[in-house]
Ligand SMILES: Nc1ncnc2c1ncn2[C@@H]1O[C@H](COP(=O)(O)OP(=O)(O)O)[C@@H](O)[C@H]1O
């Protein structure tokens with residue numbers, strides 16, 4: 111097809127639309143840049159950090175090159191060339207004050223590496239790479255750990271620029287010269303933590319459904335005035351600080367707390383056998399159910415509001431009892447709201463941090479608390495990033511599974 | 525069918541009142557008796573309480589006062605699902621998460637009817653509304669008219685004796701509406717079901733019903749077959765509400781030989797039939813004349829009837845009829861309708877004519 115001036119119609123149309131598209135793009139550009147900077151780049155950098163591992167190779171370039179010729183499984187120490195290269199690398203690193211950072215990095219893989227590098231640094235500085243050869247014995251003299259095959263094996267194993275080591279650690283395995291191996295029994299905590307996070311999030315989602323459904327139903331079916339008051343009660347928690355709400359649960363649930371006091375007073379519980387309801391999984395589930403409940407109620411409510419009351423009337427006029435009318439007609443129509451609320455609550459709770467941190471004790475913490483620990487205490491950002499990436503993947507997989515089973519089209523927010 | 529006696533009464537409302545808020549009565553005093561098999565329409569302006577009456581009959585609202593009986597037994601305390609009344613809702617209320625066949629089989633399932641029986645009944649009901657091929661679809665995949673038919677089939681599939689319909693054709697376009705009006709009346713008569721039909725469309729009410737109950741202000745203003753309703757309205761509300769109507773206001777001078785002499789506000793005299801009980805000498809009255817009963821051809825008027833002077837304001841050619849607006853006795857909205865026939869003059873604006881009518885076509889009603 112040709113346009114009136116002879117150019118192909120397609121081209122002419124594209125030209126006509128281009129200006130419009132450019133203008134639209136310019137309008138959304140600030141938002142686009144904001145999303146890019148605040149959302150996509152951080153996630154991208156997290157994903158990258160979980161595999162990035164340039165430090166060993168950058169700080170000890172000569173050593174890493176020499177170690178290529180050494181077989182870590184031979185059970186023999188590397189030869190003089192490696193030690194000479196190591197001294198040369200270290201002198202430069204010490205001058206740049208990089209050797210302690212390297213020690214910290216290697217300490218994630220083997221405890222003791224941090225102090226080894228810190229302490230030996232001062233002495234290695236006094237060696238002159240040009241004149242003091244041979245180095246092997248001198249270096250081993252400085253610290254006999256340099257005479258340990260394993261020290262060199264760790265350096266060699268973690269000298270690759272892109273590593274799967276953090277991900278292996280995140281699933282309770284480790285990178286060794288022999289390949290990926292399971293962590294020793296006492297260090298395997300992360301998989302359990304993942305499982306616990308998933309199971310507790312499911313329980314929290316379930317409790318939110320059970321508690322939220324009747325409330326949402328009331329909201330959608332009460333008279334406008336009463337419903338408004340109820341709605342304020344539902345939203346009230348949003349106006350209170352999360353910390354205050356969580357601490358309130360601490361007051362309620364602790365052994366000398368309100369609930370125990372009442373139970374003892376009624377006589378249901380003996381004074382010396384007060385219930386332990388806080389700093390464990392129970393406390394976390396109770397507090398998080400309470401905190402996430404509005405996220406369940408609101409989508410349910412907005413879906414229920416769209417269910418025309420004449421459906422129930424029609425069902426009853428056809429002979430259905432109240433229960434049958436609810437179960438066969440109202441409930442199926444409200445399922446999209448349950449779906450939307452569940453996805454929201456589940457995804458929020460799987461990454462929740464503050465509440466488990468405060469009321470979870472040791473048994474009720476989530477994987478996110480471990481991530482926070484690695485980011486702010488152990489400074490093992492690579493592992494934290496790997497854990498975060500796995501969490502992201504789990505959420506995406508569950509979302510996909512939900513789409514397959516229930517259908518994401520069935521999720522409505524109103 | 526028009527005069528139902530208490531013996532064959534199927535649906536009865538006796539002195540029923542309804543208030544939602546405890547302050548105003550939405551239904552003020554409803555008395556209604558329907559025989560089996562009747563097609564009765566509740567007609568009235570929006571807000572006149574029609575839906576409320578229907579909902580009380582279906583059991584979704586309770587009467588504040590009075591008695592509602594079905595087949596002789598009071599149903600005030602029977603819950604909706606035990607009343608066995610079929611209902612068609614204005615928005616159809618087809619369950620969107622079920623297919624058409626599942627929708628139809630729902631009332632049979634809750635009645636614990638066996639699977640094979642159910643399937644046969646569903647098929648029969650679908651065939652009845654000519655929708656046999658659509659059993660597997662969802663309501664959203666059907667057009668408005670098709671959904672309408674399904675709603676009808678669903679209300680009938682469990683063979684109720686009484687079916688209630690609340691403005692079921694309100695959402696359809698005119699052509700489809702006329703077709704469905706015809707189909708619904710045919711079905712109802714064929715199956716011999718008693719039907720209470722609610723509408724605010726008077727044409728619908730007139731064409732479909734055995735009897736029409738005209739509602740206003742929470743009361744039945746008149747309950748009669750369509751022709752009686754149109755030709756013999758009992759009060760000015762019904763006269764105004766049903767069909768097109770001309771109104772002239774005046775005072776009753778005297779009543780002679782069953783005819784009232786009314787002096788209009790501009791002094792002219794006309795003869796009318798006194799209808800409303802308030803029509804007594806000295807009382808004010810509102811006179812109602814149908815546009816098609818007004819005659820301006822002197823030759824066709826009876827000797828001696830009173831005529832009125834009129835000025836033609838507007839002449840509208842409508843194809844089969846002419847519609848002319850006149851100014852009569854101070855009323856500028858006086859309409860007359862004449863058939864488009866070869867011997868009929870076309871009036872011109874500004875023309876002065878004389879109009880008249882048969883005294884029995886001119887009804888003196890309440891002021
Ligand atoms: N559920 C209700 N609560 C309060 N007032 C109502 C309710 N339903 C109807 N009304 C009032 O009752 C009157 C009659 O309503 P309705 O029966 O729906 O009239 P119609 O069907 O003739 O249009 C209206 O004034 C309406 O506002």
Ligand SMILES: [Mg+2]
Pocket residue numbers: 574575576
């Ligand atoms: Mg209504």
